Amino acid sequence: MFQEMREIVGVITGATSGIGRASALLLAQYGVKIVLAGRDEKRGQELQDEISSNGGSALFVKTDVSKYESVKNLMGKAQSTFGTIHYALNNAVLWLCASMSAHVNGDVIFIDGGSSLGS
Template sequence: MNILNGKVALVTGATSGIGKSIALLYAANGAKVMVSGRNEKSGQEVVREIQSKGGDAAFFKADVSDPEQCRALIQSVVSTFGRIDIACNNAGVSGGLSLVVDYEVASWKDVLDTNLNSVFYCMKYELDAMGKQNAPGVIINMSSVLGLTGEMGLSAYVASKHAIIGLTKSAALENATKGIRINTVCPAYIETPILDVLSSEQRKAIESLQPVMRIGKPEEVAELVLWLSSDKASFVTGSHYSVDGGYLAR
């Protein structure tokens, strides 16, 4: 359909899972894609896959928990492709399971830096670059269904994902008259490498949490992100959308 034809898109955390699916779908729909993540080998493989299908992509290695690397990343997008029209801030970690009373301070900071602060850092520089272009822009921030509810043992993750929704709303209001739309996507349990460590019993338990009785696919999340990133969602900003197989409807 090429609904992103002529657009330049950035995807963080794009070396695997949801981020990889988003990068591939962006490219399949005509966008030039900057693939970013901490694993250069996997990132270059995503680039080669896009190029093998006739798409245009490049890789920039970045740890988005570092504000200077975020600044350099957005500068690289602009210097490589000439502009930035779409950004999907997808990078994140789950953190370990721990009760609040036992949560290690260093682990708490690591989760908040990677999941929440990275979104602020990236948006800060993305918005600056988009504002200088005097053209419409789109930012998608990846939250979670756990950004809309709680879960024992995952306090840092839950807190970071709740905060992303609030941050997105504020940024959306600030940029609504500038033609920059900002929304949040909230997946439930999705088939990504994070779930590879689960036993068959654990997988069945997770499947039962979602009324459709299965784990979601990265491609199913990517389809929603694609729509929100396109002109088809031109009146949509400051909102959050779940992709959860009915998880939140229980």
């Protein structure tokens, strides 16, 4: 089973801390190629380096999930680097107040106070 995971490519948003970071580290141990998405460039690069230094494959792409073009860029870089994307773990949370919601491109579905973005 774990040998099969070496052919898998996953995109993780919110990968620079918390559950996203832990998920990236765990999946990388099993050989999953990870595309790390987050806003903190320093922590993202450090995580990419940590995964790479332990024999994994990772790419950090600075991403703001509230911006359509940023997400489009993320997925384009993921595909051009690793090919087929097998899964995406949307771990990033976007908090919106009513006045901000008019600025979101795409659909926003709120789940327990957080959000899930789709386009």
